[in-house]
Amino acid sequence: MKVDIERVIEIIREELCVDDDVEINGDTKLRQELEMDSLDTISLISALEDEYDINEELNYTDLITVNDIVDVIKQYV
Numbered sequence: 001m002k003v004d005i006e007r008v009i010e011i012i013r014e015e016l017c018v019d020d021d022v023e024i025n026g027d028t029k030l031r032q033e034l035e036m037d038s039l040d041t042i043s044l045i046s047a048l049e050d051e052y053d054i055n056e057e058l059n060y061t062d063l064i065t066v067n068d069i070v071d072v073i074k075q076y077v
Helices: 005-016 030-034 038-051 066-076
Strands: none
Touching: 005 038, 005 066, 030 066, 038 066
16 A cells, blocks of 8 residues: 555644645644644544554654654555
8 A cells, every 4th residue: 555645644634633724744843833742643643543554553752744654654554
């Protein structure tokens, strides 16, 4: 399965309730720019695991940008 950054961004928008007028790209910082907290992280991880049918617990400890999320998912898909 191909990991599409646009789909990851869609999931981020849905899970974090980010408005469409907020620009999100690969370099967007999760905590600083999107104000993602620990509960948001749990929700996002769950949604991404469901989307990409990942049965292992993903390691999201060092995520800073959207590209970091894509890189982690690619390790499992």
